[in-house]
Amino acid sequence: MPEKSEKPGKTMRNKVALIGGGEKNLGGLLSRAFAASGAKVVVHYHGSQSEAEETVRAVEEAGGQAVAVQGDLTKVADVRRLFDTAVDTFGGVDVAVNTTGMVLRKPILETTEDEYDRMFGINAKAGFFFIQEAGRRLNDNGRIVSIGTSLLAAFTDGYATYAGGKAPLEHFTRAAAKEFADRGISVNVVAPGPMDTPFFYPQETPERVEFHKSQAQGNQLTHIEDIVPVIEFLVTDGWWFTGQTLFPNGGYTTR
Numbered sequence: 234m235p236e237k238s239e240k241p242g243k244t245m246r247n248k249v250a251l252i253g254g255g256e257k258n259l260g261g262l263l264s265r266a267f268a269a270s271g272a273k274v275v276v277h278y279h280g281s282q283s284e285a286e287e288t289v290r291a292v293e294e295a296g297g298q299a300v301a302v303q304g305d306l307t308k309v310a311d312v313r314r315l316f317d318t319a320v321d322t323f324g325g326v327d328v329a330v331n332t333t334g335m336v337l338r339k340p341i342l343e344t345t346e347d348e349y350d351r352m353f354g355i356n357a358k359a360g361f362f363f364i365q366e367a368g369r370r371l372n373d374n375g376r377i378v379s380i381g382t383s384l385l386a387a388f389t390d391g392y393a394t395y396a397g398g399k400a401p402l403e404h405f406t407r408a409a410a411k412e413f414a415d416r417g418i419s420v421n422v423v424a425p426g427p428m429d430t431p432f433f434y435p436q437e438t439p440e441r442v443e444f445h446k447s448q449a450q451g452n453q454l455t456h457i458e459d460i461v462p463v464i465e466f467l468v469t470d471g472w473w474f475t476g477q478t479l480f481p482n483g484g485y486t487t488r
């Protein structure tokens with residue numbers, strides 16, 4: 234077992250952090266927050282190049298270092314190229330957070346084979362190979378976090394391929410937590426409640442948005458600012474917390 238760091242703390246100085254979907258929304262805020270704590274950041278993006286460039290620019294303007302890398306993470310070769318780029322650019326990786334995902338709200342009877350494959354491609358397959366490659370490439374005492382959804386703990390309709398596609402992350406995470414523990418690498422899932430980002434709204438009606446708000450503290454959706462500190466806790470030195478799913482919801486931060 235590698236040596237433990239001395240004291241818990243929020244600093245990420247001398248760390249390299251790779252963020253899947255690190256260009257915008259939750260991942261974009263994580264990129265900026267990790268950089269502000271001293272990490273060098275690898276900002277992965279899929280289709281949103283301008284947001285990735287904007288995030289890299291913001292990190293650099295604040296005095297940090299970041300690089301943007303495009304990739305379709307449903308392709309294992311792209312997952313490997315992403316980690317290769319991190320190692321080639323910054324000499325190693327300490328923290329890998331996968332925020333990628335895709336949502337679909339559709340009854341089982343109407344769901345097509347193509348929709349099923351796309352949902353499981355990004356939510357489950359990409360999640361698996363991200364953890365696999367992180368396990369191969371992370372430095373000792375590294376940190377892996379995957380983003381699930383609070384639907385993992387829900388009993389609801391319409392989200393079979395979304396919640397079902399995210400559900401394997403918990404099992405991949407438990408297995409990886411055991412398999413990587415002797416190198417001091419922790420592996421966890423953070424599963425937020427409904428978050429106020431453009432990801433959330435297209436599949437919801439105004440009435441359902443109000444219902445979700447009514448179920449949360451302060452009658453508001455979860456903010457990305459509520460979730461970032463939970464992930465910071467998991468990835469900074471001094472804590473040992475592995476193989477778990479955290480279900481943080483919102484209501485704390487106000488705008």
Ligand SMILES: NC(=O)c1ccc[n+]([C@@H]2O[C@H](COP(=O)([O-])OP(=O)(O)OC[C@H]3O[C@@H](n4cnc5c(N)ncnc54)[C@H](OP(=O)(O)O)[C@@H]3O)[C@@H](O)[C@H]2O)c1
Nearest residue numbers: 254258259279280281305306332333334427428430432433
């Ligand atoms: N917003 C919510 O209500 C909510 C609640 C609980 C959990 N979550 C989870 O939180 C995470 C972040 O969500 P968010 O709200 O911040 O929205 P988001 O920014 O749209 O996050 C999804 C990310 O996945 C990327 N992605 C999609 N397909 C991909 C592919 N084939 N290869 C690589 N990347 C791909 C998207 O890139 P492109 O857009 O360029 O394709 C985007 O960067 C997601 O995993 C989501 O499931 C969201």
